[in-house]
Amino acid sequence: MRKILYICIGLVLIIGCAKGQNKEDLKELRDSLDNVFFMGYVRxxxxxxxxxxxxxxxLLSADTSNIDKRQYYHYRSIIFFSLGRMDEAMANAEHAVLTLQENNPLRLIFLSEKYLREHNKDSATYYIEKTIAVCDSSLNDEYNEDMAINKIKAIYLRDGEKNAKIYLSKLLRAHPSxxxxxxxxxxxxxxxxNDEExxxxxxxxLR
Structure with a gap:
């Protein structure tokens, strides 16, 4: 019985060490990716x-963290964009954004732009209005600059720069940050x- 217990303890220690090593390996690979990406981008x-x-x-096949996957997809999107491979850039940007929570305004704005690009006005309108509603809900509770900026972008996508500027002016009167x-x-x-993008x-x- 004692022998079996020692074996079990040994297995736990071995597995624990292996997991720790795996995390270290992933960290080294993530650091390598950061370095290689930035060198490629700068040069x-x-x-x-x-x-x-x-x-x-x-890393996408080995790492299960949503935060890390978001970074990998973000890098891939920039790389494909730099290489002129726009469809792959958009696909990877979408993967990155979809790791965010459903009501995250960045996710909603991305989906708004995705459906505008696909000329799907109904879906684009839905996500733009949802972005504005989410931002309003947050801003009604407490002023949040990120939410304010996201709402400006959503209004710009829906109504154009004139109405977005009107909203910015309104914000400035209340919160001159x-x-x-x-x-x-x-x-x-x-x-x-934004027009160039x-x-x-x-x-x-939409206007």
Whole structure:
């Protein structure tokens, strides 16, 4: 009986060590992916990008953490975007966003843009309105700058930059924060960047 107990304890220790080693291996691979990705991004190096894709493929099959998977998909999306492979970039961006909770505004905005890109106005409208409703619900409880910015983006997708700017001005009167003031001062640049992004992804706003 004592011998069996020792064997069981030994197995537990071995399995525990193996799991610990596996976590360390994953951490090293994640660090390697970070380094290879950033080197590829800074240098616009196709070879580095391909290595990063290979590493991310393995990590996606081995790592079960949603937070980590989100990062891998995010890297892959940027890589495919840099390589001009837009469909794969969008697919990986979608995988990344879908690791977020269902009512996360970033997820909702992404789905809004996805359906706008697919010319599915009903679904796009649904997700834009849901984004605004989620943001309003949060803002009614307590002012949250992230929610305010997300609502501005949703209004921009639904109504265009004029109504988005009207809402920003309303926010500024109630909450004159440095971030909102900065956005107001750089509004034309914000609009230009968003217009270019939508044009690149073949997206037209609802208005």
């Amino acid at each position: 616009n190096d196709t070879i580095m990008f391909k290595r990063a894709l290979e590493l991310s493929n393995y 440095p971030l909102l003031k900065s956005l107001d001062g750089d509004w034309n640049e914000w609009v230009r960047m 939508l044009k690149l992804m073949n997206i037209k706003i």
